[in-house]
Amino acid sequence: MQIASEVAGNKATLNLNGRFDFHSHRDFRAAYENALGETGVREIEVNFRAVDYLDSSALGMLLLLREKAEATGKSVVLAGLQGTVKQVLDIANFGKLFSVKG
């Protein structure tokens, strides 16, 4: 999976591309730790538009991000949910844990 990060104003966006699973662990952590380190950032958007699959360890990474973001007073938004990705997140009821944007 590739991750393109951008920061605009008080929002950081992580654009994910490819398969989000256990092997993405290190890259994903590096990307969000960067975003968490930006003091001006209030919101971290994880964009799934180009993700074709995610597994349960990916869900775990999202929960970890959520915990760390909360600790630094930032919010996490999941965006660009479609297809299988949307299905997996729905089954896990992640809509109850994260803000979701179409």
Add this chain to the structure above:
Amino acid sequence: MSGSSLKILIADDSPTNQKQLEAVSRRAGHQAILANDGQTAVDLYQAESPDLVFMDVMMPGMDGIEAVRRIRALPTDKWTPVVFYSALDSMQDIVRGLEAGGDDYLAKPATIPILQAKLNAYSRLLALQKKELGYIEELKSWRQDSEEQSRLGAHVMERLTDAEGLRDPMIQSFNLPAETFSGDLLCAARGPGDVLNVMLADATGHGLSAALSAMPLTQAFYSMTAKGFPLSSIAEELNRKLKALLPADRFVAATLASVDVRNQTVEVWNGGNPDAVFLATDGRVSMQWASNHPPLGVLPAGLFSSTTETVVFHEPGQLLLCSDGLVEAEDREGRWLGLAGSLDLLVAEDDPERRFGALRLGLERHLAGRAGRDDISCMLVKVPIERRRVVRFEPPTPTHQGHVAEWQLSLAYSAPELRYIDVVPAVLGFMTQVEALKPHQGTLFLVISELFNNALDHGLLGLDSSTKNLIGGWEIYMQHRSERLAELISGRIALSFLVHEYEGRAVLDIDVSDSGPGFDYEAQMRASDLAANDTQSHGRGLALVRGICSDLVFSGPGNRVWARYPL
């Protein structure tokens, strides 16, 4: 980098050459061992296992070529470079030396700078080798640790999953691991009221780490089921336990289900698993329970919802639970089997008894010999309609012979406790510590829960049992019950138990009273007479208690009941 100090074996019959090499070695900080002939060189090589060898060719007795051949024939786990240092320097000599096992050939006499440079080059190579050997050792020990942990994990998982409860004749299941052992966990056990509880849990990731997350679940599931706790309390406890134990990125998707054949209900809590499905005998899907909750171990107790969904079934069928491994099982082209695909495989077989086999076989064909990418587990629970729903329990044959020690217990619960505590399992917890009551746990659970629920439902909550006779009435009744219970602010239920001897026999007297206005118990008793003939769905509970106890007496306005149970 010159590396650390080396042990260098120098074999030469000329003292001058020996001294030269020794001096160069010592100056570079290495240790020199000296041999004057081939045999001594071989012996010292074995005794000292040097890091580097300088070998003369022409020596008395065994020559250098033969010595190197013997050295190379010795078993070894590292590379020890051998440098021939000889006055014989024809092409033929060099080839002979290298073929015997030498790594390098240096013509005599060499200048000190050349010798120093050679020595430094080998020192660097040996340092590199040492580092690599270190990595290999480290990898080996990691691998050993990992295998040991896998073995331990597999052993524990096997013990956890090989539960007696899964051999219940109502259950068929499989659990195919993606790695050597699965992180999916299947559990099944019967509660004291003969209710069958099942759980299919799928932990994050695979292998040992997944198993570690699933392990804390089994104990709580089995002990709470045995004590008769409702499904929602079990879900709550499992979540609490996992949340306390696991880091934020670890959780367990789980489906919990409770099949109550006596009351014809199926209750499900699904957090993060594919839909649970009720399949009628004719293959119709008559109910589907989607995941309504995040998986176990994600939410703190305050936000966790243990709300279950219960349906009353009016026809026999099968309950299907599965992990996402089944839905996401890929064929050669990477296509998922899907839940619909799994159901197609099941209902392709008309005979419900053969559906499980058909699914298993169809899955194998779909996977075409490859292991799944995820653990694949599935459970199919037979849900029958019992022809005689009412008095399944004959009055128990008295088991207690001779003298029984007198034992008494009185408990009272007021509104706040009634709202939050699972009273019947709590009471049963006290009672099963009494030796004389232990063998009666199952039937006592039935009797006490019927009497207690009567007091709560009719005495305090004012619910009307005849609602249950309407279509969809059971759901309405349960809905009213939970609403009114949540609003209950006053009221009291007292229970007292007395084990003693009556007419030479051990008995348990049960007394349950509530602070409600009482109810028309005579109508209830008549209803229970009718229920005994199976014409209506309420009043069955009381009929059951009358079948089990030797006496059942209501008193006052109906807010007090007394029952005698033969031990």
